[in-house]
Amino acid sequence: MTETAGAHDDWRRFLTRWSEEWADACALDDELGPDDEEARRARWLGFAPAPPARIEALEERLGHRLPPSYRTFLEVTDGWRHAGGFVWRLAGTADARWYEDDAGLAEIFQEDLAKDASREEVLEATIWTRALELAVDSDAVAVLLDPEDVDEHGEWALYTWAPWTAGPPERHASFWEFMRDAYREFHSLRARDDDRPEFVNATTRELDARVAEARRDALRGAYASAEEVLTEAREFGRPRAGALRDQIRWLLGDRYARTFEGLAGDPVYAPELLPALLAEETEHRGRSWDADGAYAAHLRGGPDGTRELEHEVLGRLREGTYAYVARGPFGDAVRTAREQARWGETDAAWRTLLAALPDWRPPGPDLLAPVGLLADPLLGPVLTPERGRVLLSTPRGEEATGVVPAAVDQDPRGLAWLAEPAPGSDRRQAYRFVLVEGVEPAALPGLFGADDGTALRVPMQEWEARRTLRTDGVSSSYDDQALVSVGRAGDGWSFAVDREPQPFHDVRFVSPAVAASRYGRAVVVWAEPDSFDRGALFHLSVAEHGVERYAFTVFGGRCERSGEIPPELVPERLFPEVRDGGRYRRGLGEAAALDAVAARFGVTLPRFALDHGRLHTFRTRSWTRPPESGETYTVITVGPRRGGRSEA
Template sequence: MTETNASTGAGPEFGWREFLTRWSEEWAGARDPGEEGLDGDEEALRARWLGFAPATPERIAALEERLGRRLPPSYRSFLEVTDGWRHAGGFVYLLGGTEHVRWHRDEAGLGEMFREYLDEDASPEEIDEADLWDRALDLGVESDAVYVVMDPQDVDEHGEWAVYTWAPWRASPPERHGAFRDFMQEMYREFHSLRADRDDAPQFANATTEALDANVSEARRDALRGDYERAERLLTEAREFGRPRAKALLDQIKWLLGDTYLADFGGLAADPVYEQELLPVLAAEHAEESWRDDDSFKFRVGAVPAELTGPAEQALRQARERTFVYAPEGPFGAAVRAAREQARWGETDAAWHTLLAALPEWRPLGPDQLAPVGLLADPLLAPVLTAERRRELLATPRGGEATGTPRGGEATGTACPAADVSPDGLAWLADRELDGPRQAYRFVLVEGVEARELPAVIGAKGDTALRAPMARWEADARGSLPYDEALVAVGRAGPGWSFAFDADPLPFHAPRFASPAVAASRNGRAVVVWAAPAEHGQPALFHLSVAERGEERYACTVQGTAVERSGDIPEALDPERLFRQGRWDEAAALAAIAAAFGVSLPRHALTEGRLHTFVTRSWTRPPGPGETYLVASVRIGTPEDPQAPDGPDA
């Protein structure tokens, strides 16, 4: 099936007779004999022609003389076919011809009204909108309070004047169309769209609707084959004509491309077949905007003015509590379960590869689904799907079309594999920015222990249970801790290693610091790193301590040019080599640690993902003889958070 010619016509030459004849025939064919109309409708119905007689060359010349301007090409050629037009879209009942066209000269006071809203910060575009009404050519004769004007100062390389339409009931700025022919094509699409929305829409069938509906079916097949770009083009045109299914399918592509504005899946979220997949997606986006009331969500899921009940209420509650679990059936569902387990421990790259490998096995819930958009509602998997990965998902054949070749060859233009987002090793920590200027961090690496066991191994304050996975900003929002404790995110740090990472420690204090590596090394080796940039008059810091089987083997602390060391430090980790003569090389030190122990920290999971957390015990040694510590603490969490730790410790 080829793309429909329903709205073609680029360039100065345009086939007005064919276009307007098709429009007239479709209007007449869809008209109910008993339908109330306007003056002249019966005549137009009998003639099956919404226009009038062509304007003679003399009438066109007289109009141009009256205006003092030569008409733009597409409007002039339009008049040569018909001297005016009935029913331009749904709200312009009569477009003027040579007799009625005139300079607007702000007769309706619109320019004055627009200027009332201008202030000293008004943009040039806003000022131009107000001035438009003084200079524009008025085309409208009868309408539902819709103004149609051409701007003689907004001219393209072909001499076409831009057309602007504005209606007070639309509550939006004037809408621009590049030329008169573009305006008329938009009105033709509006005619189709309004007819398709009527109760008698099934009776509105013609060659144009048949071609567009065939394109919708073809677009879905294209999308499943991986040619989502062509599918998007076909569905966009079909949606503009109001064709059934087009918006529901197009919104799935748009959502995966990150364009969620006005995307609601065309009512498909209220369909029992698809609600389990699409309601959570709408709810997840709504829950991210805490300022929104639930009326907007009700509107999108068709619940206005009723209260949310059943699946919609459950979806919104799960989105706010971040408890939704995407659980499709079949082989793809098994891959989703495996990917969730990988993502929860920081292996987001591995999770993506697991999903991608199984994507050809994905099957739609019904004929109006073309991708597993439910992934975007899962709080663990949504961060895995970066913009590049979403495009790769769309470009991957699936849904029974996995053996097909995407239209356009072996791969579409954006089907290149998405790169992994978490580099190997630790050196990336030296130049990262985690949501702000503070770049200090500390972490513990533990060998031979699963990440879920870290609270018991490192030492947790209070309950040793891990908190539910959360994003870093959510952890930050829970409040502050004593400087000697840490709210750490946990995960896997490579084969046989786990990590506990604190992205926002308070200042390091060497005399009272007690490395948690000793306690964490009961089952093997443990590595502690604490680094901070130079700030507030304090030199840059880098600390490393390594313990094994409950004993510290070696440690070093570099602060500016001062170096403290203990134990037998391997040559590869020797601070004198890594930080020689005060030359600060944090990245080299991190790379050396990664190579020495075969460890990595997952950048994407720590910065964008959701990880389990817990609060460690003190990182400060007990007071010695004659010492007294006073440590203040602020409760983290909220009254609604049953996992918030206990109150102050002293």
């Protein structure tokens, strides 16, 4: 299927096959013009070869030697009919001419050319001033050979452009490559024409056999070579190729305009693929977008039940209650992994899924992998593009061997990562958290929730949980109720983390460690970067069975402490600048303190889940006591009421 050059024999074989397939594809009742009728009878879309003298005369007229592949093309046929679906006649020696820019396209394209444009962008924008036009008759399509864009073999690049493309000209490396693309376009358009007889020939049979083998290769784990084959077959319009290729691209993180090409409307595959499409749209458009009719093209021909599934899934995605479901042992692993991801154990969830992948069984032959996992609000974030590559490289389905690659954890262990800047930023964040021993995360609201009725909310991303709570636009330092994300912090520990705390109030601060330690130990940490002239903050308090055992607060140049602090947690040891009488500026002391806390209590916090996952949240009781007489507090109102006010 892949010709290697534009030599004379290559052209003859290639153009003969194209002509015969075109003639066979013409329906008996097609109304063809005299020229096309002659081509059908002759089974040849070309013309007689151009004599050498005529080619030389063209080169003399143009003042250029023709590029090799166009020159050898003319030696086989002096022109061509139906170069794809939109170019009806290509120039031979009599019709090739320099482009006449009657529409002023050079000026239009160069107006939008940036000062720092690349060479490729400059060539695209200026092609109109120098190109050889080959389109004699077309649907407003320009076919332009560029004598200034030449490769080491003397081939001129060829650009195509039509006003309805709404983009820059498309570049082809040579005339030969353009004709190969035009041949693919002919196949693609004909294969999708349901009003004509079935399009079957040696080319389609070969491609379909390669698609079938690529499907098996993909299930064996050879996804890269399978994708290459499927991409070529899709360009020829072969059924299934695009839908199979899109599944690979989705798991690799490339989802733009990947729609599974109608497979999501098939009742067999809709439960797997349609939620993935809807989840992607919900992620980008928000939960309030109206999907009615949005996927009509993908659901064409599907039963009413598929449309009903669309509305059902969209409703559950908006509510945050959608859950991916699979059959058999893999389905059991999915349920276990969801429970792990729900509490922040995303590395464990990935290990669970990967170990069970050989047990995955598709509902039909056109599904290559459990793509529907990406729609699950808990498991979707777990499947990063890196993990998608591992999943795709694992033999599964009918090709499963039982062998799986080693799962690589993404979460750093411990707590010290909190001292690092946020990803993509050089700014360190403030944070506070509570670690509770001997209690499952679901029980945390009962220990230090805002009130007796506090319950965990549906898992959400942190920003989304905060947005849904900001309904009245009012915040106050009078009652510092933290919105915390919760999960498991290691063997026997749970966590509650707030990464957008209000400023620390050293006079009215009340550690929630005492309330949280009803059944064992509880640890509270609060850290802030430098704030105006106060320096940085690091607070640690530890309680057990309702009694505070020890605590310290390093705040700028001050260090306050209470209780019998273990030697490895003594603040003067962790923060040498304070020990030496200096002012604590956020730096190494914070990371050392976090390492010491993690080592003493055997705890960790899941960075990936906090940054990218969806976790349960709840409101805690206030971290500050009520103000006493003469103390002030601040209320900030955002919205119709402007500004803020301070009250006593």
